[in-house]
Amino acid sequence: MIHEIITFLKDSFVKIVLLIISFFFSLFSNAQVDSNSDLYKRLKKNDSLIFESSFNKCKIADVKPLISEDFEFYHDQGGITNSKKEFLASIEKNICSNPKSKPHRELVAGSLKVFPLYKNGILYGAVQKGTHNFYLIEGNKTRPTVSALFTHVWVLENKKWMLKRVLSYHHQPIKN
Structure with missing residues (x-):
């Protein structure tokens, strides 16, 4: 009889644990906002401003108002950038300094998610995740280089969306 009670309690415990795990999984898996929401549209526009203006067109002044003073950037190949000033200087030096060979970034369609x-x-904030592809433009030739994942943490500072943390990781060669 005691053995049956212990077995029943073990089975019940496992079922309760599985139920709790399922609840939390469903809670967090549905946290992404719809792509038609104002939040999604705002952060997609900000993503475009950051990369289209600064990375692709080297209009770094356009991006300054979107970067938090308390900015940090973590790159799986380039290391840590600990400030807004260092980040903007890095774009200028590493992305925009060679007019003959220019990196270009494109967001992979359908990959952007906002939580x-x-x-x-x-x-108070949002996490933005996606995949982007990078290309190298040399003269009139464009060739694919790498694809990577990114995670951005946006925070409302004085009612403005500011990019506070960036993770850029899983850089892989683009396979043709």
Whole structure:
């Protein structure tokens, strides 16, 4: 009889644990906002401003207002960048300094996802994830280089969306 009770309790415990795990998985797997939401559209536009203006067109002044003063960038090949000033200088030096050989970034269609962050029911930030491909433009030739994943943490600072943290990782050669 005791053996049956212990077996019942073990089985019940496993079922409860699985139920709790399923609940949390469903809670977090549905946290992504719809691509038609204002938040998604705003952060997609900001992503475009950052990469189209600064990375692709070297209009670094356009991007300054979007970068938090408390900015950090983590790159799986380039290391850590600990400040807004260092980040913008790095773009100027590494991306925009050679007019004969220019990197270009494109967001992979359909890869962008946005997850809101709340504190006490009030939106304070968002996590933006996606995949982007990089190309090298040399004269009139464009060749693919790498594809990578990115994660951005956006925070509302004085009612403005500011890019605070960036992770750029899993850089892999683009296979033709």
